[in-house]
Amino acid sequence: MWIYEKKLQYPVRVSKCDPMMAKFLIEQYGGADGELAAALRYLNQRYTIPDKVIGVLNDIGTEEFAHLEMIATMVYKLTKDATVDQLQAAGLGAHYANHDKALYYENASGVPWTASYINAKGDPIADLYEDIAAEEKARATYQWLIDMTDDVDIQDSLKFLREREIIHAIRFREAVEIIKEDRATRKIF
Template identity: 85%
Template sequence: MIATMVYKLTKDATVEQLKAVGLGDHYANHDRALFYQNASGVPWTASYIAAKGDPIADLYEDIAAEEKARATYQWLIDMTDDVDLQDSLKYLREREIVHSLRFREAVEILKEKQDQRIYF
């Protein structure tokens, strides 16, 4: 969804406008293509997805990812005065909050059950 928002916000921008807002380097390297990277220009990599193999540790990793996304959406909301964009970002932020809460509930369930022997 974020990629779609970025696309919609930049699709009609001129090269001069892209340069003026600091996207000149991106345009020079990627034209108008979406190239997933962080604010420092570090490309996204699958190594960002961490898994330990322990359900509780993995859920805490998921909670951290949801909270980081929530914070990012809030920063983006604070950076724009475009009401439609804010509404979309608020929806995404709220979704991250719900995911985080569900993962926290799952952690508590696993903690309660971790010492029980399960028979099938």
């Protein structure tokens, strides 16, 4: 189970009225390398990973939900006061037709989230390498998002999230090192 803290992991401030940025940010909400996919991937894989590294998947999977909330907050702030005209001009007309201003798990192109974005091979090496790749892909997505806005406040939150992806990738690399070690080998000194 989880204990919920009623606050964001890191402050989210949005200073520029730019509903189009919401359309791009949704990639990290319901995209293939987004936070939802990350959280569900790790929290699902943790059952069949060696005991020594379950905690890594558990903790990082949990943190991804905190990141999901931050992205949701950005999208909500960018769209809540937008008129229908502004949403249409921002390329969100198709979204509005289906969802009004509700958030939805979809990528920047409007493709709904699907479980086929995530994998669970049951092989610890294969799963951890997928996780490392997922973190680097999310890091790259954050870079392209930072590139597309000149709102320094959104950039600040996105840079925090990007750094977290980098740290997560290190932790998964360390997890690989831990499971590579052959603990059954008797060492005689």
